[in-house]
Amino acid sequence: MGYPTKVQKVERPTNRSYYVNLPVALAEAIGVQKGEEMEWFLEDKNTLLLTRVRKQKMRRFRSLA
Numbered sequence: 190m191g192y193p194t195k196v197q198k199v200e201r202p203t204n205r206s207y208y209v210n211l212p213v214a215l216a217e218a219i220g221v222q223k224g225e226e227m228e229w230f231l232e233d234k235n236t237l238l239l240t241r242v243r244k245q246k247m248r249r250f251r252s253l254a
Contacts, residue, residue: 211239220245 226242
């Protein structure tokens with residue numbers, strides 16, 4: 190299942206910006222903190238990869254079985 194989101198474009202006299210919102214369900218699932226730095230990587234024209242600048246320890250999830 191994915192989380193659809195729209196890209197917002199803001200045009201100001203001095204610059205243009207695009208904004209993408211991170212859905213709350215995803216942010217909470219990975220424990221995003223206010224002010225945390227993220228970095229975008231372009232894999233191809235259809236794939237953007239968002240990663241943390243400061244890596245966190247991997248969490249173990251409970252098995253469903």
